[in-house]
Structure formats: structure tokens, C-alpha cells
Amino acid sequence: xxxxxxxxxxxxxxxxxxxxxxxxxxxxxxxxxxxxxxxxxxxxxxxxxxxxxxxxxxxxxxxxxxxxxxxxxxxxxxxxxxxxxxxxxxxxxxxxxxxxxxxxxxxxxxxxxxxxxxxxxxxxxxxxxxxxxxxxxxxxxxxxxxxxxxxxxxxxxxxxxxxxxxxxxxxxxxxxxxxxxxxxxxxxxxxxxxxxxxxxxxxxxxxxxxxxxxxxxxxxxxxxxxxxxxxxxxxxxxxxxxxxxxxxxxxxxxxxxxxxxxxxxxxxxxxxxxxxxxxxxxxxxxxxxxxxxxxxxxxxxxxxxxxxxxxxxxxxxxxxxx
Numbered sequence: 238x239x240x241x242x243x244x245x246x247x248x249x250x251x252x253x254x255x256x257x258x259x260x261x262x263x264x265x266x267x268x269x270x271x272x273x274x275x276x277x278x279x280x281x282x283x284x285x286x287x288x289x290x291x292x293x294x295x296x297x298x299x300x301x302x303x304x305x306x307x308x309x310x311x312x313x314x315x316x317x318x319x320x321x322x323x324x325x326x327x328x329x330x331x332x333x334x335x336x337x338x339x340x341x342x343x344x345x346x347x348x349x350x351x352x353x354x355x356x357x358x359x360x361x362x363x364x365x366x367x368x369x370x371x372x373x374x375x376x377x378x379x380x381x382x383x384x385x386x387x388x389x390x391x392x393x394x395x396x397x398x399x400x401x402x403x404x405x406x407x408x409x410x411x412x413x414x415x416x417x418x419x420x421x422x423x424x425x426x427x428x429x430x431x432x433x434x435x436x437x438x439x440x441x442x443x444x445x446x447x448x449x450x451x452x453x454x455x456x457x458x459x460x461x462x463x464x465x466x467x468x469x470x471x472x473x474x475x476x477x478x479x480x481x482x483x484x485x486x487x488x489x490x491x492x493x494x495x496x497x498x499x500x501x502x503x504x505x506x507x508x509x510x511x512x513x514x515x516x517x518x519x520x521x522x523x524x525x526x527x528x529x530x531x532x533x534x535x536x537x538x539x540x541x542x543x544x545x546x547x548x549x550x551x552x553x554x555x556x557x558x559x
Contacts, residue, residue, distance in 0.1 A: 255282075255487070255488060256282060256283040256284065256285055257282055257283070257284045257285070257309050257310065257488055257491050257492065257495060258284075258285045258287065258307060258308050258309050258310075259284060259285065259286050259287065259308065259309065259310045259311070259312060259495070260287050260289055260295050260298060260299065260308040260310070260311045260312070260483075261286060261287070261288060261289070261295065261311070261312040261313050262288065262289060262290060262291045262292050262294065262295055262312075262313045262395070262429070263288045263289070263290055263291065263429065263431050264429075264430055264431045265288070265312060265313055265512065266286065266288045267507075267511040267512075268286060268312075268507075268511075269286040271507055271511060272503065272504055272507050273286060275498075275503050275504075276494075276495060276498050279494075279498070280491065280494060282491065284495075287308070290393065290428060290429050291313075291389070291393055291394040291395055291396070291397075291428065291429030291430065291431075292313045292314060292315060292318050292394065292395030292396075292398075292478075293318065293391075293392060293393040293394055293395060293397075293398065294393055294429075295311055295312075295313055295314065295318075296311075296314060296318050296321060296322055296327075297393075299311055299322070299327050299483055300325055300327060303325065303326075303327060303484075303485075305485075306483045306484070306485040306486060308483045308486070309482065309483055309486040309487075309488045309489075309491070309492045309495075310480060310481070310482055310483065310486075310492050310495050310496070311328075311480065311481055311483060312355070312478075312480040312499075313395065313478055313480070314352055314395075314478070314479055314480075314481060315395045315398075315399060315476050315477060315478050315479070316346045316476070316477055316540065316543070317395070317398050317399070317402060317543050317547060318395055318398070319346070319347055319351060319352050319479060319481070320540055320543050320544045320547060321547065322351070322352075322481070323347070323349075323351050324544060326484060327483065327484055328351040328352065328481040328482060328483065328484055329351070329481075329482050329483075329484050329486075329489070330349045330350050330351050331350055331353075331481075331482055331493055331496060332350040332353075333350075333353055333493070333496045333497040333500060334497055335497050335500050335501070336350070336353065336500070338500045338517075338518045339354065339500065339517045339518065340517060340518055340519045341517070344357050344475075344477045344517060346477050346479075346540065347479065347540075351481050352479030352480060352481040353479055353480055353481070353496050353499065353500070354477045354478065354479045354517050355478060355479065355480055355499045355500065355504070355505075355508070355516075355517055356477075356478050356508050356512050356514035356515060356516060356517060357475060357476065357477040357478065357514060357515050357517065358448045358449055358450050358475070358476060358513070358514040358515055358529075359448065359449040359468060359473040359474065359475050359476070359530065359531065359532045359535075360396065360399045360400055360403055360446065360447075360448060360449070360473065360474050360475075360476055361446075361447060361448055361449040361451065361466040361467060361468050361473070361530060362379070362386070362444055362445070362446060362447070362466070362467050362468075362469070363437070363444065363445055363447040363448075363451040363464050363465065363466045363467075364443055364444040364445075364464070364465055364466075364467065365437075365440075365443050365444075365463070365464055366465055368440065368443035369385070369443040369444065372467065373467065373469065374467075374469065374470055375469050375470050375471060376404070376407060376415065376419075376469050376471055377418075378469075379419060379422055379444075379469070380415070380418040380419050380421075380422055381422070382422045382444070383421055383422060384421070384422065384423070384424045384442070385422055385424065385442055385443055385444050386419075386422050386423050386424060386442060386444045386445065386446070387423075387424055387425055387427065387433045387436055387437055387441070387442045387444070387445035387446070388400060388423055388425075388426055388427075388433070388445070388446045389426070389427055389428070389429055389430055389433055389446060390426050390427065390428055390429075391551060391554060392551055392554075392555065393428045393429060394427075394428060394429045394430060395476070395478070396429070396430045396433075396446060396447070396448075396476070397426075397429075397446070398551075399474060399476040400446045400474075401550065401551075401554060402474060402538055402543070403473075403474035403536065404416065404419075405538060405550065406472075406474055406536040406537065406538050407471045407472070407536060413553060413557055416554065416557055416558070417557065420557075420558065424441060424442040425441070425442075426558065430447065433445050433446070433447070434447070447466070448466070448476075448513060448514065449466045449468060449473070449529060449530035449531065449532070450466075450509075450513045450514060450515070450526070450529040450530070451464055451465075451466045451513065452464070452465055452466050452528035452529055452530060453509070453513065453523075453525040453526045453527075453528045453529040454513050454525075455528070456525040456527075456528045457510060457523070457525040462528055466530045467530075468530060468532045468533075471534075471536070472532060472533075472534035472535060472536040473531075473532025473533075473534065473535055473536065474532075474535070474536050474537075475532070475535055475537075478514065480495075480496055480499055481496075482496065500517070500518060502518070502520055505517070505518045505520045506520045506521070508520075509522055509523055509526060510523055510525075515529070
């Protein structure tokens with residue numbers, strides 16, 4: 238496999254490429270300073286990173302530009318967003334040469350490789366124990382906590398959409414009844430994770446929807462578990478994020494090399510302490526990941542069910558919340 242990748246790099250080093258344009262969401266902007274230069278050096282190209290709010294905003298932009306695509310690669314589409322992207326014929330299928338590096342093939346949620354996974358993590362409720370008198374153990378417990386929770390809008394945020402799907406996985410057809418009970422517990426709905434975390438850190442609410450690796454974040458930066466994560470007893474919902482090649486790109490071969498780059502150690506080893514998700518390959522995890530939470534029970538929704546119902550669910554959520 239190393240030899241195949243080396244030959245690919247050698248061949249493409251002899252080809253003249255134009256700049257590669259990558260769309261991603263705001264909180265993944267770290268790649269611009271931390272890792273993109275390594276890819277640029279490999280192929281002697283420039284990479285332009287365009288940051289667009291959250292994963293939902295990335296999807297909306299490539300839908301808007303479908304007839305005249307500006308991006309070559311998109312990073313940050315999870316299971317639910319990919320369903321919409323494929324349905325709208327926005328991506329091309331490409332299985333990277335180094336796909337075997339993905340340690341757990343169960344997280345390859347799109348078997349046609351319209352996207353390639355690069356990280357994953359469970360959705361969780363994070364909280365500040367110093368500002369919370371009672372720690373909820375179930376989703377029902379959450380409904381009893383007045384204006385204590387910050388969530389993300391599932392229409393614009395991949396994290397928010399994953400949380401909505403989590404509740405649907407638990408409650409099935411009764412999910413709207415749960416949300417009616419949950420609504421008084423919600424302080425605010427933000428457009429994306431970054432805005433949510435800013436409000437949470439500012440002390441506006443003691444809880445927010447986030448990821449199960451936030452205990453690792455707390456230990457890494459505060460040398461304590463200042464913030465804790467919980468996954469209610471009903472079970473956890475795992476979000477897998479992937480990257481894909483935009484249909485209509487004029488840099489398809491270079492885009493393929495970029496997808497492969499995301500599975501290389503150079504990129505994967507940067508995921509834990511920048512993305513705060515688990516890498517998909519077997520790179521060594523930092524010490525702080527001893528404090529990352531993994532769900533004992535994983536809940537899922539079939540991709541076909543998501544494809545058939547997502548727009549309806551989002552519309553029903555909007556009517557219920559607003």
C-alpha cells in the first residue's frame with residue numbers, strides 16, 4: 238500500500254495542478270494552519286480553505302453551486318448530510334487507495350464511497366458540574382431542567398441534526414412529544430457548535446449538546462475534568478464525519494490525492510487534539526483521551542429511513558420549535 242501511494246505521489250508530482258478549493262465548517266478551520274501545508278508541499282500546489290459555519294452550511298453551499306461548482310472537496314458531511322448530498326447528485330464516488338487504513342470498517346457508512354470517513358465520535362451532553370445541582374441520567378431527566386441546555390439548529394448544524402436523530406432513534410414516532418417536553422429546558426438554539434460552545438464557556442447555561450470527547454478536551458486544557466460528558470441511559474448516537482469530491486470539479490485527480498491524505502498519519506494524528514473526535518486509523522491517542530466517553534449502547538437509524546424522512550423531520554421540528 239505504501240508503494241502504491243508513493244507511485245501515485247511520484248506520478249502526480251510531474252503534473253501541473255491549479256489550486257485546490259476545500260469547503261469545510263468553521264470549527265475545522267484549524268487544518269488551514271496545522272496540516273494543509275504538508276499536502277501543499279507534497280504536490281506543490283496551493284489549497285484554499287473556505288469555512289462555512291457548520292456542516293449544514295457546507296451542504297447548502299454546494300447545492301447552491303451545483304451547476305457551477307466552486308469547490309473541489311468538501312469536508313464535514315456526516316451520515317445524515319451525506320444522504321442529502323447523494324440524493325442531489327453533488328458528489329462523485331471514489332474509494333481511496335489507502336481505504337484499508339480505516340481501522341473499523343463499520344464506520345464506513347457510505348459503501349459507495351461518495352464520502353470517506355476521517356473521524357467519529359458519540360454525541361453527548363456536556364455539563365459544568367459546578368453549575369449543575371443534579372446530573373441528569375436519562376432524556377426524561379433533561380426535560381425537568383428549566384432553561385439549562387444549549388442545542389444546535391438541526392437545519393444548519395450537523396451536531397444539531399445528529400442530536401435530533403438521536404432522539405428519534407430513542408422515541409421513534411413519539412419523538413415530537415419528547416421535544417414538546419424538552420422545549421422548556423432549552424435556553425437557546427444556535428446555528429452551530431462553535432456558537433454553542435462560546436455561550437456555554439461564558440456560563441450562559443450549564444449544559445450543551447456536544448461530543449463525548451469533551452472530557453478529554455477539559456483534561457488537555459485545564460488539567461482537570463472541569464467539563465464532564467454524559468450519555469443518557471437510553472444509549473448513544475455516533476456521528477461519523479466524511480470528506481467527498483464535488484461533482485464537476487476540474488481538479489479530480491488532485492482531489493483524490495487529498496482524500497487519501499486525510500487517511501495518512503500526517504492528518505490523522507492531528508485529529509484528536511484539534512477536531513476532538515476519534516481518528517479512523519490506528520494512530521496513537523493522546524493521554525487526555527483516557528477521559529473520552531464511549532457509549533455502552535449505540536443507537537442507529539438506517540440510512541434509507543433518514544433519506545426518506547429527514548426533510549419531513551426537519552420541517553416538523555421547525556413547526557414545533559418556532
